[in-house]
Amino acid sequence: MRHLIGLMFSALLLASCGSGGGAGAVSYKRDYWGHRPGPKGFTTVILDAGHGGKDPGAVSRTTGDREKALALDTVKRVQRKLRGKVDVRLMRSDDTFVDLDERVRRASKKDGAILISIHYNAGPGGWNGPENYWWRVDSHGLATRLQHELDKASPYNGPNRGKVRRRLRLTRNPNVPSVLVECGYLSHPGEARRCAEPGYRDRLASAIARAILDQQAKGDPPGPLPKPINKPPSRPTDPPGS
Ligand SMILES: [Zn+2]
Numbered sequence: 001m002r003h004l005i006g007l008m009f010s011a012l013l014l015a016s017c018g019s020g021g022g023a024g025a026v027s028y029k030r031d032y033w034g035h036r037p038g039p040k041g042f043t044t045v046i047l048d049a050g051h052g053g054k055d056p057g058a059v060s061r062t063t064g065d066r067e068k069a070l071a072l073d074t075v076k077r078v079q080r081k082l083r084g085k086v087d088v089r090l091m092r093s094d095d096t097f098v099d100l101d102e103r104v105r106r107a108s109k110k111d112g113a114i115l116i117s118i119h120y121n122a123g124p125g126g127w128n129g130p131e132n133y134w135w136r137v138d139s140h141g142l143a144t145r146l147q148h149e150l151d152k153a154s155p156y157n158g159p160n161r162g163k164v165r166r167r168l169r170l171t172r173n174p175n176v177p178s179v180l181v182e183c184g185y186l187s188h189p190g191e192a193r194r195c196a197e198p199g200y201r202d203r204l205a206s207a208i209a210r211a212i213l214d215q216q217a218k219g220d221p222p223g224p225l226p227k228p229i230n231k232p233p234s235r236p237t238d239p240p241g242s
Helices: 011-018 067-082 100-108 137-153 189-195 196-219
Strands: 044-048 087-089 113-121 131-133 163-165 179-185
Touching: 011 131, 011 163, 044 067, 044 100, 067 087, 067 113, 067 179, 067 196, 100 113, 100 189, 113 137, 113 196, 137 163, 137 179, 179 196, 189 196
Parallel strands: 044 087, 044 113, 113 179, 131 163
Antiparallel strands: 131 179
């Protein structure tokens, strides 16, 4: 995750924030801040395999697996499971590096889409299990569904952060609903070994596909919407956790 975290306020966006979000000299699209229920009936799913090329992401000390390869494999499994049910676009389909801001730009081009970015995690010793990162109000239901399905599919249930609201470049900056999925901790020896099994990754992919299709069919799960929070886009220079 550390690569995704950052912050620097642009004066322009601060000004627009202070005036209540979206008002003032800058005109944003209607859903710029994502203050609305999660989408139902969306037509396109953009699947983003985290990292790639020169950026391996997390590397397991137990198996030697690299996050970038496991993420791409998982994305392709999810794509197969969604085939014929929704239009699927891949952010990358091979071992290429794509800059985070370029990923945001590509995702934001497509109206009626959602973005799911798939990763494998690394963290404190003993941490394990799936996590989901979201920021926009319209991404909360999707993150809830993803966390629920992944928790059912994974025998690892923490300690971890679970479903967490965090302003990252891929959760805050795209102007479409967006969730960053951490499938499991490669820093946990047992979980790393499970993640190395194609059958286990297939189970995770089925869970992710199920959450996407449930959201497409039913919209948000029951429950109140989270409060809107207006903050400027995440920048690579942001301090961690801001
Ligand atoms: Zn990652």
